[in-house]
Amino acid sequence: KDIEIIWIMFHILDFSNELQNSRLMVLQTSSLDIEFFSNFCSSKPFFQFSRIYFLELMSHYYERFHEDILGLNKKLAENFKNSIVSYGNDPLDALQGIEQFVYNLPQMITHPSYKELLSKRKNLSDTAIIVSTGPSLTKQLPLLKKYASKATIFCADSSYPILAKHGIKPDYVCMLERTEITAEFFNHDFREFDKDICFIIKSVVHPNAINYLTKKTDNFTLVSTYASFINYLKLDHFGYFNMGFSVAHMACYLSLHLKHKNIIFIGQDLAYAKNGNSHPDDYQNSATYESKAHEPILTKAYGGKGEVKTHHVWLMFKQNLEQDIEKIQKYLDTKVYNCTEGGARIKGAIEKPFLWACENLLAKDLNKPFEKLEPLSLNKQNEFLLKAYYKVYQSIKHCRDFNDNFIKVYDKIKNSFMSLQNSQKNEIFIQEIIQDIDKTKTQIDELYNTQKDLIQILGPLLTQFELNLARIYVLNPKTKEDAFNKSILWIKEHLEFMELVYGHIKAQENALIKNILPLEEKLKERKLDKWMERVRR
Template structure:
């Protein structure tokens, strides 16, 4: 680290670099009387800040800020594969020390919550080497939502095996509350990413299979977007299947016709048992178990189904009422404008999120949550009576996966990692879109920050007094929908089938060359090695350059996500390994192409089934 005197005229060059990297020119701030930059004992600038209790706190050492920074950096493990999260930039000394010490594959994510402090830092020191470094991502400001979104982009569970948090002690003192929120949010991102990766590995084939098997239905039904803004200013009740639903499920009968009732599939049997007919039922789960446990044999009366394109195909095939579809799986890009945009909802892992965000996009106000415990009941139950999980009881105590959070009754209540992730989604959404009224009428469970606590009876008395006919709205939308021509879609499917067969042929050829390459390497036949390397490289470039084959290959990878993910992770590790050799590389590439073949064959079979469904639809239209 270079020693610098303060006041070096670096403000302009710093902001020029910052605009180039982050697209921000400068900040407009008030005169920051609560921040002072002074010379440290060794002559470089240090900074102190007025804390909330009125005391001055040094953010860097008043003696030697650079030595202090090096000492903190020395305590950080330097193994590649770790993301380093730094709370507090101040004048940048700690970031400089980390940049010098850490491996270049360790990304450094910095949160500086104080915009005025950062503004002063930009006037005080030349920070261009930090601003311009591709290894560093610097976030300035105190928005948890923005921090959450940025970190979601950066953190990759394939490349990064650990999140390491460090920072300046002064920041932890002066900005303690925000630091606590930051830590919670970053850990939540890691959990979300890991859960998403596990979900892809576990259910990737189901996502693709159901998308293709539902495609004919998806094209032939109106999208959820046709209902957007149609419930403006109307109350919508989202019914989930938490154990507190037992307390107020009967009251939902009084809401019928005065509020729209949206239900998750898990709550269907409990509602059916009590004679309550929801207006919309939401489905997103691609697993057969979802159909068999929650939908099979259930009489939903006049309810309409809202199904994501990847929902299990048996749900759509056997549903007798009106259907709305949603979702934006990558496969839909194959068809360009031939398939209209159906609209999307958002989810953090729970179908209740989809119902909740759909209600928002329909203009609902207020949005009312019922049965949304996101926690275990005091007796350990996870779900309401009448559901398939009514006998699920957790009787253990706290551990890494089970912990207490704030309860709606003012005490503490036990939750788990999945429920906590679902809770975070609601809180982040409400923070981002605070203009609506969000009411938690669960009457139990975990507290969702940003919601108003009411009993369901209070909600009915205050918000559900005027009748409105959502069924008439649904009828209007259904009648206005026109089924698009199917021939262009069928033609594209046939082309995809041809592309899939070409991908299988190319991958088989690559495998043959890799087998010969290994022999040539073993026998040290340089000319043959180069010959087969070039052949494999040409195939890889053809597969990557041909957009149609590349699109099919990306879908095929969903069927072998665990194996492909393993290859990518080992390839990434090999980049910083001193022991990797040609045999390991060839083995990984061979495994990669074998997996591409297996995945492509699965896609081929599904495309053939999908084509048959479209042909049947076209014949029926004739």
């Protein structure tokens, strides 16, 4: 705000090198948008040091801008947190995704592809209505039923049983999460109601979800997002699009890919109702399912009047949705409306009553049901089944080969570390050990280019390790003893990290061996045994 101070500072001191190398950045914080904070907090070197970020006021002068500084600090902290989550923070989650993806491969390949969906369903409708399961959904159902024929309806898996109860047929039902409890939303027999509904499910969902679907329909498509193991298989007919963190994100992205010009959200409260309910009364898992699950946080209410209670997961969904909406409004000829009429304010979305949206955006009936999607030819299916089998089998071999070499390097480094004895040799030994560690980390980094099938499970581990390692990296030793202790701590951390790397790759090997079985059964069913044997040889 006091631009003259910056002017004086640059006249007294030469910061040309710092500015050129981006070590010093001068920004007008009032003009920074959501996209800036998202990009800034996820890029080098800022993201790598996000765990040691803190904001300190160095003089009383800055207290004049107390509110501005606190606001900036809050935005940075929130965006660093979101970036850490987006890079992955749970290797077990990554492993679950890999094993369920491999288990689901036969169903994915033998049902209509994402490529087929795009070829037949683009540009059929101007307006998409995305139905979520916030507490406000109930009041919107009569209007949704009245105008259902005039818009493409995308509903979340959790709102599917609610719409069935009220006789509102969606065009698409989306499922994103990989948990067993989420799969239960498909554990219904709605008979005639399910006819012509297209179920779009992420390829890593729990197998129970697919088992329930196969009992009542063949009109479902498994779609893949961008992930290193999935991309390694190169089954490009069945992907790819970014699906975000929630099923509402997934439906939003899908509606964009199908070229809708207007996107309307209803039931997207992302907050508790006044009575404390987290979901509508008709919600399968009870209206209070998340009412006591998390510590409540206040956020601005829909319409900008007052505040409502939310929790940290919904807040993360809201912030990511706001980032998406800003990009949509900025780069695409698409308008995003929040017609929830309740819950939290979603910045960037146009707030309108649902009735206004129906009367102004939904003029004519669509030609429903939309054209049926067809699976690939039998020959093409067989080709992809064999290709998938080959790639998974190769990945099992990659896991074994990697760990066979990795354990030798680990043993060498550990033995060298245990040999540290007299003080004269310590410094030389330590440098040699650290050089070996650096070579090993370089080899792991090269997996991003050479063996992408191993990166998905290692990604969250690598991210969390580097974020924590930054705390040691920034230690500033004052004495030789301090420097020695820092080096010892550095080596110990890396030895523990290497043990985890070995364990993660072993876990992937075991998961692939176990979950390749449905693929083998499908190949045997199609009399492709000799080709399987050729792959194994």
